[in-house]
Amino acid sequence: MHTKTNIILAGVGGQGILTIAAILDTAALDNHLNVKQSEVHGMSQRGGAVQSHVRISDQPIYSDLIPQGKADIIISVEPMELLRYLPYLKKDGYLITDSNPFENINNYPELETLYNEIKSHKNHILIDAMKIAKDLGNSKATNVVLLGAASSLIPLSDESFQKAIATLFERKGERIVAKNLEAYFKGREIAAEIVS
Amino acid sequence: MKKLLLGNEALAQGAIDAGLSGVYAYPGTPSTEITEYIQKSKIAQELNIHSAWSVNEKTAMEAALGMSYAGKKSMVVMKHVGLNVAADVFMNMSVSGINGGLVVVVADDPSMHSSQNEQDSRYYGKFAMIPILEPSNQQECYDITKYAFELSENLGLPVLIRLVTRLSHSRAGVATGERIVQNNIHLPKIATQFQLIPMHARGRYQHLVDLQPDMLEISENSDFNTFYDGANKSIGIIASGIAYNYLMENFEDGKCPYPVLKISQYPLPKEPIKQLFDTCEKILILEDGYPFIEEAISDFLGENRKVIGRLSGDIPRVGELNPDNIANALGFDIVINDNLPKVVLGRPPQLCVGCGHNDLFNAINALKNESASQQVFGDIGCSALGVLSPYESINTLIEMGSSITMAKGAADAGIHPAIAVIGDSTFTHSGMTGLLDAIIENTPITVIISDNSAIAMTGAQDSAASGRLISICIGLGIEEDHLKIITPLHKNLQENIDIIREEINYKGVSVVIAQRPCVQLPKEKKDKLKEYTNVSIN
Numbered sequence: 122m123h124t125k126t127n128i129i130l131a132g133v134g135g136q137g138i139l140t141i142a143a144i145l146d147t148a149a150l151d152n153h154l155n156v157k158q159s160e161v162h163g164m165s166q167r168g169g170a171v172q173s174h175v176r177i178s179d180q181p182i183y184s185d186l187i188p189q190g191k192a193d194i195i196i197s198v199e200p201m202e203l204l205r206y207l208p209y210l211k212k213d214g215y216l217i218t219d220s221n222p223f224e225n226i227n228n229y230p231e232l233e234t235l236y237n238e239i240k241s242h243k244n245h246i247l248i249d250a251m252k253i254a255k256d257l258g259n260s261k262a263t264n265v266v267l268l269g270a271a272s273s274l275i276p277l278s279d280e281s282f283q284k285a286i287a288t289l290f291e292r293k294g295e296r297i298v299a300k301n302l303e304a305y306f307k308g309r310e311i312a313a314e315i316v317s
Numbered sequence: 318m319k320k321l322l323l324g325n326e327a328l329a330q331g332a333i334d335a336g337l338s339g340v341y342a343y344p345g346t347p348s349t350e351i352t353e354y355i356q357k358s359k360i361a362q363e364l365n366i367h368s369a370w371s372v373n374e375k376t377a378m379e380a381a382l383g384m385s386y387a388g389k390k391s392m393v394v395m396k397h398v399g400l401n402v403a404a405d406v407f408m409n410m411s412v413s414g415i416n417g418g419l420v421v422v423v424a425d426d427p428s429m430h431s432s433q434n435e436q437d438s439r440y441y442g443k444f445a446m447i448p449i450l451e452p453s454n455q456q457e458c459y460d461i462t463k464y465a466f467e468l469s470e471n472l473g474l475p476v477l478i479r480l481v482t483r484l485s486h487s488r489a490g491v492a493t494g495e496r497i498v499q500n501n502i503h504l505p506k507i508a509t510q511f512q513l514i515p516m517h518a519r520g521r522y523q524h525l526v527d528l529q530p531d532m533l534e535i536s537e538n539s540d541f542n543t544f545y546d547g548a549n550k551s552i553g554i555i556a557s558g559i560a561y562n563y564l565m566e567n568f569e570d571g572k573c574p575y576p577v578l579k580i581s582q583y584p585l586p587k588e589p590i591k592q593l594f595d596t597c598e599k600i601l602i603l604e605d606g607y608p609f610i611e612e613a614i615s616d617f618l619g620e621n622r623k624v625i626g627r628l629s630g631d632i633p634r635v636g637e638l639n640p641d642n643i644a645n646a647l648g649f650d651i652v653i654n655d656n657l658p659k660v661v662l663g664r665p666p667q668l669c670v671g672c673g674h675n676d677l678f679n680a681i682n683a684l685k686n687e688s689a690s691q692q693v694f695g696d697i698g699c700s701a702l703g704v705l706s707p708y709e710s711i712n713t714l715i716e717m718g719s720s721i722t723m724a725k726g727a728a729d730a731g732i733h734p735a736i737a738v739i740g741d742s743t744f745t746h747s748g749m750t751g752l753l754d755a756i757i758e759n760t761p762i763t764v765i766i767s768d769n770s771a772i773a774m775t776g777a778q779d780s781a782a783s784g785r786l787i788s789i790c791i792g793l794g795i796e797e798d799h800l801k802i803i804t805p806l807h808k809n810l811q812e813n814i815d816i817i818r819e820e821i822n823y824k825g826v827s828v829v830i831a832q833r834p835c836v837q838l839p840k841e842k843k844d845k846l847k848e849y850t851n852v853s854i855n
């Protein structure tokens with residue numbers, strides 16, 4: 122069996138989805154897998170819609186962009202942004218998102234309508250990752266909670282995720298590493314409850 | 318182990334390893350990270366590689382040419398529209414040729430993610446009659462850049478590397494190789510080479526023309542142009558640069574049944590293209606950008622429908638390629654789905670919370686209510702977001718520097734008030750000369766320089782204007798009575814409206830500098846700015 126995972130990360134410019142991308146990249150390299158990861162720089166970073174395509178495989182990866190209908194997972198730090206990439210989702214793919222809206226447009230949709238749309242997909246994990254991160258004492262770790270929630274669906278080992286988190290936050294000191302690991306574990310735990 | 322690098326970063330590392338002595342650039346998406354990578358590189362610092370930002374792409378390219386004249390390897394980097402600014406030196410340095418290797422890197426932006434057009438730089442390369450390299454992946458970004466310097470020195474010509482957004486801004490593992498030592502100073506062997514007076518230029522141009530067959534031969538034998546035969550001759554495919562990846566994505570395990578010619582070096586290799594023509598029923602051209610190859614090899618009258626691509630409508634005429642629109646062109650059974658649930662709304666970019674442009678636009682809009690004939694000429698950068706809701710303050714947005722000169726032309730035509738709004742670094746990039754035009758004729762325009770002390774849109778790089786704006790304006794000849802400094806804050810709104818109104822009413826050229834640092838600036842830089850802002854006019 123080949124290892125091959127396509128992940129779309131979604132959010133609003135400034136929300137820092139590239140932290141999730143960097144952890145995925147590092148963990149994949151640690152597993153000696155090929156990675157391609159596209160990202161958005163420029164105008165959209167100013168509060169616009171941004172996304173990153175992360176592709177992990179033990180085979181050569183050609184395209185930097187995931188074709189439509191080929192994403193295994195969409196991870197979003199914002200519920201409306203999650204739905205923007207639906208055409209990319211595989212039939213049985215997973216939607217994972219934080220439930221907190223980022224309302225920087227006038228006519229932001231009703232939350233209930235958004236949640237109902239998300240819930241109409243069989244495979245979804247809709248969690249208040251921001252609250253989980255805050256309760257752990259580090260609201261900045263919302264992204265890492267979401268990554269934790271996605272981790273068991275990604276064919277990379279638990280250890281490699283932990284190692285990647287430790288490596289990437291090393292510069293910020295031991296306390297921040299520990300906080301982010303906690304966020305990762307908590308996300309993983311909650312997702313296990315939902316998925317089972 | 319391979320390093321995970323953006324296409325831009327791989328290219329930058331390739332340049333360092335090719336023996337680079339200086340990179341010159343003005344920031345512009347999607348090219349910015351190339352120069353930033355070299356600025357941050359420890360080894361580049363040890364090697365004393367020049368990497369400070371230039372004022373614009375023209376000055377950057379000229380400095381790169383100067384370094385090449387001195388015998389060292391130099392690189393100049395820009396976004397596609399930057400090459401328009403540098404076109405004068407670009408066209409002429411292909412005639413003079415170079416001494417130390419000189420590589421021009423241009424990042425195109427198909428689909429206009431962060432640009433006002435999707436011009437294809439390959440036309441410029443062809444126009445200048447120099448070799449063009451177009452990497453298809455991150456590893457090639459590295460390899461091609463090293464090769465580009467070698468090719469440049471072998472031919473004595475600048476070489477153009479063309480990138481596209483998706484390659485610039487995508488990461489993959491890259492294996493790096495040995496570093497070549499930098500050149501020492503050595504002056505050109507032919508004393509007249511860089512003296513393009515007509516009598517010398519004619520000889521140099523003839524030399525450039527004479528080199529064309531050599532360039533073709535090199536391209537035909539290049540490892541970067543590869544022919545992969547396939548059993549199914551119903552279509553032969555030519556895929557250039559990143560298009561090759563999107564093509565191969567459509568075949569399990571990368572096994573394409575059709576013959577494929579992958580192009581990453583120009584001039585177009587004739588031999589393999591002829592082979593495709595002779596053996597295949599149709600030729601499908603896949604290129605990210607304009608139909609450059611398609612136009613070159615299809616017949617003028619379009620009667621022979623053998624060549625298909627963007628011109629024939631098999632691939633959309635505009636916008637970037639992706640695996641899906643190529644699958645469509647290959648006749649695969651896919652439906653491109655652009656339908657999103659109704660709850661998903663557009664989320665355009667917008668000003669950061671705490672951005673001074675916001676308060677400036679509020680003042681400008683208040684004045685529009687007073688005078689319906691007011692026209693506001695905008696410019697490139699974050700202030701361009703004033704085009705969008707909720708401001709809708711800006712009537713025009715064309716290219717770097719055009720705010721001031723368009724306001725001047727409109728004022729010449731009789732429009733009043735004619736207001737130009739331009740960022741500080743856009744002003745030093747291309748606005749100063751236009752202001753001089755207005756000063757010479759004392760044209761009744763009001764130029765508002767929105768000074769956030771940064772090249773903000775591309776990531777708050779240092780602005781050449783910092784600490785110099787006032788003296789530049791006075792030096793150009795602005796009357797001190799009509800050079801006003803305001804702070805665009807909500808609490809100053811009424812005062813700012815009054816000051817701008819007064820300058821609008823003045824029947825001559827005036828400048829209002831709206832000073833408030835970009836919130837994205839790191840703290841050290843903001844502190845440093847305080848020194849500048851304390852400088853008063855008198």
Ligand code: SF4
Nearest residue numbers: 669672699773835836
């Ligand atoms: S980056 Fe700076 S100039 Fe641009 S919108 Fe944000 S605060 Fe304003």
